[in-house]
Amino acid sequence: MAITAKAAVLREAGTQATIEIVIVEAPRADEVLVAMRGVGVCHTDMVMRDGQLPVPLPVVLGHEGSGVVEAVGTDVTDLAVGDHVVLSFMSCSHCPSCHAHQPAYCHSWVPLNFFGTRADGSTALTDAGGNPVHSHVFGQSSFSTHTLVNRRNAVKVDADLPLHLLGPLGCGIQTGAGAVLNSCKVRPGSSVAVLGTGAVGISAIMAARIAGAAVVVALDINEVRIALARELGATHGFRADSADFPAHASAAGCPAGFDYIIDTTGLPQVVNAAIHALAPLGELALVGAYPPGANIVADATHLMSAGRVVRGVVEGSADPQSFIPQLISYYREGRFPFDRLIEVFDFEAIADAFVAGESGRVVKPVLCFS
Numbered sequence: 001m002a003i004t005a006k007a008a009v010l011r012e013a014g015t016q017a018t019i020e021i022v023i024v025e026a027p028r029a030d031e032v033l034v035a036m037r038g039v040g041v042c043h044t045d046m047v048m049r050d051g052q053l054p055v056p057l058p059v060v061l062g063h064e065g066s067g068v069v070e071a072v073g074t075d076v077t078d079l080a081v082g083d084h085v086v087l088s089f090m091s092c093s094h095c096p097s098c099h100a101h102q103p104a105y106c107h108s109w110v111p112l113n114f115f116g117t118r119a120d121g122s123t124a125l126t127d128a129g130g131n132p133v134h135s136h137v138f139g140q141s142s143f144s145t146h147t148l149v150n151r152r153n154a155v156k157v158d159a160d161l162p163l164h165l166l167g168p169l170g171c172g173i174q175t176g177a178g179a180v181l182n183s184c185k186v187r188p189g190s191s192v193a194v195l196g197t198g199a200v201g202i203s204a205i206m207a208a209r210i211a212g213a214a215v216v217v218a219l220d221i222n223e224v225r226i227a228l229a230r231e232l233g234a235t236h237g238f239r240a241d242s243a244d245f246p247a248h249a250s251a252a253g254c255p256a257g258f259d260y261i262i263d264t265t266g267l268p269q270v271v272n273a274a275i276h277a278l279a280p281l282g283e284l285a286l287v288g289a290y291p292p293g294a295n296i297v298a299d300a301t302h303l304m305s306a307g308r309v310v311r312g313v314v315e316g317s318a319d320p321q322s323f324i325p326q327l328i329s330y331y332r333e334g335r336f337p338f339d340r341l342i343e344v345f346d347f348e349a350i351a352d353a354f355v356a357g358e359s360g361r362v363v364k365p366v367l368c369f370s
Contacts, residue, residue: 001026003033007125007144008350009133011058013051016351017143022060022133024146025124029075031148034085038164038344039142040064041353041365042172043198047289048114048137049354056116059134060125063089063113064366065142066167069154076151084163085154088170088320089113090139093152103152104178104315113138124148138171143350145369155324164368165339168199169324171315172364173338176203176264177327178316179285180211184260188212191254195240195274196264197225199341199364200287202232204262206336209233213260217252222360232340240270245277257282268294271310280306285313342366 005024008017027033039062048055055061065087069079079085090112091103098106106112108119116134117123125133125141135141139153157166176199180186192208194201197220208216218229219240226237236252249257257279263271266288275298278284286296296310303310316323330336341363345353353365 005144005146007060009058009060021128023126024148027071027073029073030151031073032069032076032079032154033071034067034147035070036065036067036142036145036369038066038167039367040168041357054114056134059116060141060143061137062143063138063140064167064171065140066163084157084159086157086166086170086324087140087149087153089315090153101319103319104317155320165342168364169327172199173203174318175316176200177207178318179262179287179313180204180207182317183313184283184285186211186213186260189214190259191215192260193217193258194262195219197229201264202229205229205233210335215252245274249277262287264288266290272297278308283309285311287313344368
């Protein structure tokens with residue numbers, strides 16, 4: 001049975017979404033209906049809002065959701081009404097990457113996460129006038145009081161956890177931590193530099209300490225965030241514009257360069273400069289949202305002669321069904337206090353949450369539903 005919900009509908013690129021009444025279809029056989037409790041505001045939402053990623057309009061964005069299952073499709077046997085879930089990205093389940101438990105590199109990743117429809121081209125939403133509204137962004141479109149997701153998107157979590165805070169585990173926090181723990185597999189005793197101390201960057205910093213890195217350097221131009229990064233695991237914190245990258249490496253006691261560099265800035269000029277601060281066998285992970293056509297320029301001899309690597313990373317190379325519970329275990333142990341990054345906003349104040357995130361005042365805004 002279809003239900004009505006309130007959703008933030010974006011009708012024109014570069015504008016703010018407005019809260020509207022929408023109609024949400026009943027779950028199909030492999031879907032679950034989730035009553036939202038919280039949803040993070042991610043930089044990717046801002047990029048999609050501004051038309052820099054191929055999301056059709058009108059659309060409901062939002063892809064860091066958490067909530068309670070209200071209804072399940074006939075083929076769903078491992079989730080039940082009342083279960084608490086975190087929502088993550090969508091994957092196809094049958095391509096070589098999915099079969100290899102690498103759903104972040106699903107061969108259908110772009111259409112399933114950015115085209116605003118299910119795999120068959122249908123949308124789950126209509127507006128009050130009966131007109132289609134694009135849904136299923138990252139498989140969820142969770143800027144809504146209710147959302148319809150494929151069972152693959154939903155990760156069951158324990159009911160004693162602060163559900164309204166857990167949504168960012170499904171994207172930004174998972175991305176930063178996974179870049180360290182899954183993609184680069186940071187070695188104990190190694191050195192890690194993280195470029196940018198937003199939610200993704202600080203999550204990478206916390207994960208680097210979990211991995212046993214001896215030197216963890218936070219680089220940013222926001223001194224308040226650098227200080228927070230120091231509190232949450234960075235052994236050093238430098239203003240990125242105070243010296244070049246090799247000088248920062250030397251100042252951190254790594255004259256040969258960093259073993260790992262995690263770039264969350266999305267700025268090609270920053271990446272191109274940082275490559276020169278990689279130690280022999282060093283790895284640089286591209287985690288930011290890079291502009292279309294951005295060129296990463298590296299001296300091939302510099303890379304080849306010392307076995308240096310530049311790698312792309314999507315969603316922290318995570319399988320959410322196993323990685324989100326792993327992050328929650330670290331949180332319970334006190335080693336991954338991601339909640340320190342969050343400020344809560346009422347869903348109706350979504351415009352204020354976007355401003356707080358874009359200005360840098362808040363590391364991770366989270367919208368909560370009453």
